[in-house]
Amino acid sequence: MRKIPQHLVERYEAEGWWTSETIGDALAGGLASAPDARFQVHSQVRPWSGTLREVETVARRLAAGLRARGVGPGDVVAFQLPNWMEAAATFWASAFLGAVVVPIVHFYGRKELGYILESVRPRVFVTAERFGALEFQADLCVDVPIVGVVGRDFDDLLAEQPMAGVLGTDPAGPALIAFTSGTTRDPKGVIHSHRTLGFETRQLAARYPADRGVQLTGAPVGHFIGMLNALLIPILDGSAVHLIDVWNPGKVLELMTEDGLTVGGGATYFMTSLLDHPDFGPQHLPHMKYAGMGGSSVPVAVTRRMTDLGITVFRAYGSTEHPSVTASRHTAPEIKRVCTDGEALPGVEIRFTDAGEILTRGPDLCLGYTDDALTAAAFDANGWYHTGDVGVLDADGYLTITDRTSDLIIRGGENISAVEVEEVLLALPGIAEVAAVSAPDARLGEHVAAVVRMKPGCAAPTLDDLRAHFAEAGLAKQKWPEELHVVEDFPRTASGKIQKYRVRQDVAAGQ
The missing domain is CATH 3.40.50.12780 (ANL, N-terminal domain)
Structure with missing residues (x-):
């Protein structure tokens, strides 16, 4: 981890941005203030409906069960779950224990999961037996001391009596490791402390419009911002949690x-x-x-x-x-x-x-x-x-x-902004989403390739249509797409962001 300059530490503490409160403290306080708020999972395979108090009870029983197995402050608890009640219980239990939580996006495959488990070596791993492309990989978990599979043996981890209170831990220490893909071959493990995560959560909660209504979260809770929006911010607000x-x-x-x-x-x-x-x-x-x-x-x-x-x-x-x-x-x-x-x-x-x-x-x-x-x-x-x-x-x-910086397309020594090209493409009728990427060019080094997803029922444009459209928009000719590819969908990160490096790879490989 990096060394944070002391003058920044002192400033953040003096301003009240960094406090002595841990994520477990924040959750315990929020849950106590609105125990009867609704918690509902909208799912065809594992629906659930109850209150925050009921989910907290499961979380505290899990915390007690893990504590009895030797899990405590600083230990790593990883989970790979869809937007289910058990994801909340695992996250909250980890926070009560002062453990470091590692959310893993449920559609990560064997390669990504194996890399993450090898990187963080968790004491605990909670997952699902099967959900969509997710399938329990027992052989990847042989070195994990405690494994719980929802729908099979997760309940065996729960103690009869819930754990009271919150175990103390250093608020400046790690609270979460979030793995993010999109710019490197392997996911990058990003480490956040109780202080950085707590400040981010309070800041986001304070900026939400007061009349926004009861929110539905569809972003995966295995992605850390989805986890905060679904399982932490509503608790601070005392509002209902709805997941799909x-x-x-x-x-x-x-x-x-x-x-x-x-x-x-x-x-x-x-x-x-x-x-x-x-x-x-x-x-x-x-x-x-x-x-x-x-x-x-x-x-x-x-x-x-x-x-x-x-x-x-x-x-x-x-x-x-x-x-x-x-x-x-x-x-x-x-x-x-x-x-x-x-x-x-x-x-x-x-x-x-x-x-x-x-x-x-x-x-x-x-x-x-x-x-x-x-x-x-x-x-x-x-x-x-x-x-x-x-x-x-x-x-x-x-x-x-x-x-x-990695999205610049350099055609014959001329820098072209992918964002500028994408803005013009999106003005074409029928286009729902685009990615402009570099494609290999034997003469110029690179040229622009346009990859588009169409709205339902709309016909894709031709390359001639694009040329006419870009000419009308007044962009320099070197910025015009020289390839056009139509896709049903794009490769995405957990937050829905297009993985441009994968699109570039597919274009370069003629796929």
């Missing part, structure tokens, strides 16, 4: 009208999949009052579309490493909410390298990676995190992400 274990736009629209649930944003895909669904209608708009957008590139064409429907859109920028760098409040001027990624949040500092790369630091910046080499490459001695993103600040201090 498969993102089915038709079912989500049904839950809006029948159960009064709301969807409040996330990665672009979650919102556009609802807007593009044939069942979507005006009756759903009251349940989509706000859309906090982040987690991936947020095209202006999409935010304008939602704004025209009366949805209040506000964008944010962050990453697993630094979750909340910038954001716009829902009360900010429309041009800022729709067209920028927001202003720096409390405690966040931003600077730029000569090449335009964004460097950040702040109270919610992680402690580093499980891989020391990655930590050394991404963080400098002054506490700055090198994001790999490129952006600009306007005169009012609002940031706009213009590209990733």
